[in-house]
Every structure is written in C-alpha cells, then in structure tokens.
Amino acid sequence: MKVKSKKQDRIPGIVISLILFVIECAFLVLLLYTKLISMKYIGIIAAGLLLLLVIVYFLVRKIRKTVPFCIGVVLALLITVVLGLASLYIYKTVSTLDSITGVNQEYTEINVYVKQDDKAQKLADASGYTFGILGELDRTNTDAALKQVYNELGTDVQTSEYAGLGELADALNNGTCGAILLNKAYLDVIAEMDQYGSFPSQIREIASLKVATVVERNTPAAQQTSSADQEQTSSDTSAKDDAVTDEVYTIFVSGIDTRGGMTASSRSDVNIILTLNATTKQILMISTPRDYFVPLSISNGVPDKLTHAGIYGVNVCMDTLDMLYDININYYFRLNFAGFEQIIDALGGVNVNSDYDFDSGNTTGYHFNKGENHLNGEQALVFARERYAFKEGDRQRGRNQMAVIQGVVDKATQPAFLKNYLSVLDSLDGAFETNVPYDVMASLVRKQLDEGGSWQVLSYSVDGTGDTQKPYSMSSKAYVMIPDQNTVDKAKVLMKKVREGFRLSEADVAR
Known part of the structure; x- marks a missing residue:
C-alpha cells in the first residue's frame, strides 16, 4: 500500500511535466518552422525551456508537498500562457508574411463601358455592339480581355481600333462604337486631358475582366557576376552593376493611386527605390517624381510620365526605372493609399519631420509645422500627397513621402511597437503586397537578431x-518633368556606393 501510495503521489507531477514537455517541444518546432530565429538562439531558448521544465518537475513531483506542488503548477501554467501568447504572435507573423510575400502574379482590371443612358446592363446585352479598343496602347491586356469576352458571349466580337484615349472617348460619345474595352486605370488619365475631364462620369461599367500577369525578377543570387564579367565592365562606369550578393537588395516601392484592393494595375504615384545593404546596415531611398518624362520599357523610346508605367503593371515600372538608373531591381513593395492609412493608424501614428510650415490643399485643410509632427493615418497620407503648397511641387512631395517612410521605420523599431504588433499585421491584409520571398524576409530578421545594431x-x-509635352499614354499635351541628368547620375553613384559597402553620410545626399 505504501509503495502504491508513493506512485500515486508522483503521477500528477509526471503528467504535468509531460504536458509541459509536449507544449515546449511544439513551441520549438514552431520556431524552427518560421526560419526567423537562428539555431544559436533556438538552442538558447531550448536550454531555458529545459531548465524551466526541470524546475517544474522537482516542484510538482510529490503532490503531498502542497506548497511546492502549487508553486510548480502555477509556474507551469505561467509558462504555458507565455508560450501560447508567443505562439500566437509567431503564427500571426508567419501567416501575414505568407499572404503578402512571394507575390508573383498581378491582375489588371479591363472593363467594358457604355454611355450612362445606354440600355445595356450586362455584357450579354452588348453582344451585338461594336467594341472600341486602343490600337496599340496596352494591347496585350486588351487582347487577353477580348478572349474572355468571346468566351462569355460565345460569339465573335466586332471591334474598332483607335489611336488614342481621346479618339476612343469620342467614338463612344458620337456612337461610332456601342461600348469600349478599357484598362480601368486609364480613366484617371483621360480625366487629366483637356475636354475629357467629365468623361469618366458619363460612362457606366457593365462588365469587369481580370487579366493576370506574371511578375518575374532576378534575385540577387542570380545576378552575381563572374570575375571575368567584372573585369570586362569595370572600365565602363555607365554599365549596370550586377555584382550584388544576397546581402544587398534593390527594391521598388510603389504607392498606387487607388483606394481599392491590390488586384488592379494603377498609376504609381509613389516611386521610391530602396538600396538595402544588410552587411553595412544601410538603406538608401531614391525618390523619382511621378511626372518624370522618361521612355517606358514598352513605349519604343517614346517618353511618358513615370506614373503611367503603373497602368501597364509593376513589371513595366521596374523595367522603366532599370533603364533610367542602369540598375537591376530585385523586388517590389506595393501599397495602396487606403492601406497606407491603416498601417499608420495601427502603429498609433508616426512622427514625421517637415521641411516647411504649410497648410494642405485638401478639403480638411491640415496644418503641418516645420520640424516634427505627430500624424495619424489620414494626416500622414495628406502630408505625403501634398504638392501644391510647395514651390518645388512634386519634388518636395517625394521628399515628404520618404520622411513618412522614415517615420514608420522609426516607430516600428521602438519597443512600444510590440503593443500594436498584431493590429499592424492585420492592417497589411489586402493593402500591401511584395514579391520578396518569405525566405529572404526571414534571413534578414535572423541576421538582425544575431547581430543587432541600428x-x-x-x-x-x-x-x-517642368514642361508641357505629349506623353505616350495620352492624346494631348500635359505637364511633365524633364529629368535633370546630373541628379540622375548622382543617384546612380549613391546607389552603387551603398551596394559596394561604402558608408554614406548626410552630406553625400544633400541637395
């Protein structure tokens, strides 16, 4: 009986210890799965959890020793709660990163429009119409959409081609065609054109088609050059510098001109190139004005506003900037304006430095002080979009956009960020996407945890x-910005220095 009593005395403690052991093992497996923490730290965490398990076991091994047993139970419950909360944070992090990273496909919304007073309510009602389409602009997406129209209607589609947006709009207005098939992003472009500002309000959408495009970029590992290649290009400073490693990344940040989801191509109003060197812990932001008048990668040398590159997809944006700066962009981050507000609000606002004291031109009429300003999501968006309050217009807007990014980075690297962590992750859903692979994100996190440092x-x-020219995507002249090649060349040099590991100073990037 005495032996049996001793066994029964130890059974609760053994059960509690086994349960805790399983919980700790599950947590360690989760850490390994995330790839966010190096084996060194996982080993340290495992040793700490093992020590806690041993302590709990010695406290709970005999139930008749009431005080130690109760302390052990409380400690085991506390460890379980802490590991549960940590697992929730880890799971949420991995889940969010999985949903927004590695995006290798984007969607362009091609719609069928008729006049407001047209009797057609759906695509089938327009089966006998002549569809007006653009002859050359965005033809790949148009042809893909036409195939979808054919499949849905089950009959041939009569089309009529037009040279530009103005001609297409006129054809619909005067009845030459009954409907038009058009990339939704072009509506904002048409609204910019003289005499067509009201056109978007005069038409009605009866069908929406999604055209998928694969986003393909070279990763840094694939861009490394051989020593022979480096010798061949070393004498030519204008040649593209592809000699990067998996510690150096060139990333395109695009703020798209839409408050909808991330499925549609749209004008890119924020165009920032990040050159990130994980070895020297440097990030260089290069801002290019939205109205920069440069040839697009698809325009056969005809210049267009840089913002219009976004109409044709993020690939065209990156390829166009590749051409402008003689670089190879590896990845992209894409954010819509609604998501911009959500992220700032989820952070609890950010502190942003303004170069000027100014009032915004929006309906709310926010005032911003020279120096530091604490901004919520709406205020930060207004601050980043304002340009009419400045003599330098779009140039200053680009600087303000980078100031907001700096504010976000500063806020996200503070310990207080943890209390808003889950809400920030929630804010990214549907508002932010990137083709940076999860493994690359994880490696950067591991490196930062291992090495620390700011x-x-x-x-x-x-x-x-500033000038007035006819852009590739428009049928009439509009305001554009002719590039100052000296500043473009300086940007090239700055990016090259960061890639090669030189430590820049504020004086190097001074205007």
Missing part, C-alpha cells in the same frame, strides 16, 4: 524642369 536610412530625390 540601421542608417538616407534619402535623395532626383530633380527636373
């Missing part, structure tokens, strides 16, 4: 001269 963030804006 990051240096610097910014520079290229400049230009």
Whole structure:
C-alpha cells in the first residue's frame, strides 16, 4: 500500500511535466518552422525551456508537498500562457508574411463601358455592339480581355481600333462604337486631358475582366557576376552593376493611386527605390517624381510620365526605372493609399519631420509645422500627397513621402511597437503586397537578431524642369518633368556606393 501510495503521489507531477514537455517541444518546432530565429538562439531558448521544465518537475513531483506542488503548477501554467501568447504572435507573423510575400502574379482590371443612358446592363446585352479598343496602347491586356469576352458571349466580337484615349472617348460619345474595352486605370488619365475631364462620369461599367500577369525578377543570387564579367565592365562606369550578393537588395516601392484592393494595375504615384545593404546596415531611398518624362520599357523610346508605367503593371515600372538608373531591381513593395492609412493608424501614428510650415490643399485643410509632427493615418497620407503648397511641387512631395517612410521605420523599431504588433499585421491584409520571398524576409530578421545594431536610412530625390509635352499614354499635351541628368547620375553613384559597402553620410545626399 505504501509503495502504491508513493506512485500515486508522483503521477500528477509526471503528467504535468509531460504536458509541459509536449507544449515546449511544439513551441520549438514552431520556431524552427518560421526560419526567423537562428539555431544559436533556438538552442538558447531550448536550454531555458529545459531548465524551466526541470524546475517544474522537482516542484510538482510529490503532490503531498502542497506548497511546492502549487508553486510548480502555477509556474507551469505561467509558462504555458507565455508560450501560447508567443505562439500566437509567431503564427500571426508567419501567416501575414505568407499572404503578402512571394507575390508573383498581378491582375489588371479591363472593363467594358457604355454611355450612362445606354440600355445595356450586362455584357450579354452588348453582344451585338461594336467594341472600341486602343490600337496599340496596352494591347496585350486588351487582347487577353477580348478572349474572355468571346468566351462569355460565345460569339465573335466586332471591334474598332483607335489611336488614342481621346479618339476612343469620342467614338463612344458620337456612337461610332456601342461600348469600349478599357484598362480601368486609364480613366484617371483621360480625366487629366483637356475636354475629357467629365468623361469618366458619363460612362457606366457593365462588365469587369481580370487579366493576370506574371511578375518575374532576378534575385540577387542570380545576378552575381563572374570575375571575368567584372573585369570586362569595370572600365565602363555607365554599365549596370550586377555584382550584388544576397546581402544587398534593390527594391521598388510603389504607392498606387487607388483606394481599392491590390488586384488592379494603377498609376504609381509613389516611386521610391530602396538600396538595402544588410552587411553595412544601410538603406538608401531614391525618390523619382511621378511626372518624370522618361521612355517606358514598352513605349519604343517614346517618353511618358513615370506614373503611367503603373497602368501597364509593376513589371513595366521596374523595367522603366532599370533603364533610367542602369540598375537591376530585385523586388517590389506595393501599397495602396487606403492601406497606407491603416498601417499608420495601427502603429498609433508616426512622427514625421517637415521641411516647411504649410497648410494642405485638401478639403480638411491640415496644418503641418516645420520640424516634427505627430500624424495619424489620414494626416500622414495628406502630408505625403501634398504638392501644391510647395514651390518645388512634386519634388518636395517625394521628399515628404520618404520622411513618412522614415517615420514608420522609426516607430516600428521602438519597443512600444510590440503593443500594436498584431493590429499592424492585420492592417497589411489586402493593402500591401511584395514579391520578396518569405525566405529572404526571414534571413534578414535572423541576421538582425544575431547581430543587432541600428540601421542608417538616407534619402535623395532626383530633380527636373517642368514642361508641357505629349506623353505616350495620352492624346494631348500635359505637364511633365524633364529629368535633370546630373541628379540622375548622382543617384546612380549613391546607389552603387551603398551596394559596394561604402558608408554614406548626410552630406553625400544633400541637395
């Protein structure tokens, strides 16, 4: 009986210890799965959990020793709660990163429009119509959408081609065609054109088609050059510098001009190139004005506003900037304006430094002080979009956009960020996407945890001269900015220095 009593005395403690052991093992497996923590730290965490398990076991091994047993139970419950909360944070992090990273496909919304007073309410009602389409602009997406129209209607589609947006709009207005098939992003472009500002309000959508495009970029590992290649290009400073490693990344940050989801191509109003060197812990932001008048990668040398590159997809944005700066962009981050507000609000607002004291031109009429301003999501968006309050217009807007990014980085690296962590992750859903692979994100996190240290963030804006020209995507002249090649060349040098590991200073990026 005495032996049996001793066994029964130990059974509760053994059960509690086994349960805790399983919980700790499950937590360690989760850490390994995330790839966010190096084996060194996982080993330290495992040793700490083992020590806690041993302590709990010695406290609970005999139930008749009431005080130690109760202390052990409380400690086991506390460990379980802490590991449960940590697991929730880890799971939420991995789940969010999985949903927003590695995006290798984007969707362009091609719609069928008729006049407001047209009797057609759906695509089938327009089966006998002549569809007006653009002859050359965005033809790949148009042809893909036409195939979808054919499949849905089950009959041939009569089309009529037009040289530009103005001609297409006129054809619909005067009845030459009964409907038009058009990339939704072009509506904002048409509204910019003289005599067509009211056109978007005069038409009605009867069908929406999604055209998928694969986003393909070279990763840094694939861009490393051989020593022979380096010798061949070393004498030519204008040649593209592809000699990067998996510690150096060139990333395109695009703020799209829409408050909808991330499925549609749209004008890119924020165009920032990040050159990130994980070895020297430097991030260089290069801002390019939205109205920069440069050839697009698809325009056969005809210049267009840089913002219009987004109409044709993020691939065209990156390829166009590749051409402008003689670089190879590895990845992209894409954020819509609604998501911008959500992220700032989830952070609890950010502190942003303003170069000027100014009032915004929006309906709310926010005032911003020279120096530091604490901004919520709506205020930060207004601050980043304002340009009419400045003599330098779009140039200053680009600087303000980078100031907001700096504010987000500063806030996200503070310990207080943890209390808003889950809400920030929630804010990214549907508002933010990137083709940066999860493994790359995880490796950067591991490196930062292993090495620690702060990051240096610097910014520079290229400049230009205002002019009136006819862009590739428009049927009439509009305001554009002719690039100042000296500033473009300086941006090239700055990016090259960061890639090669030189430590820049504020003086290097001074205007």
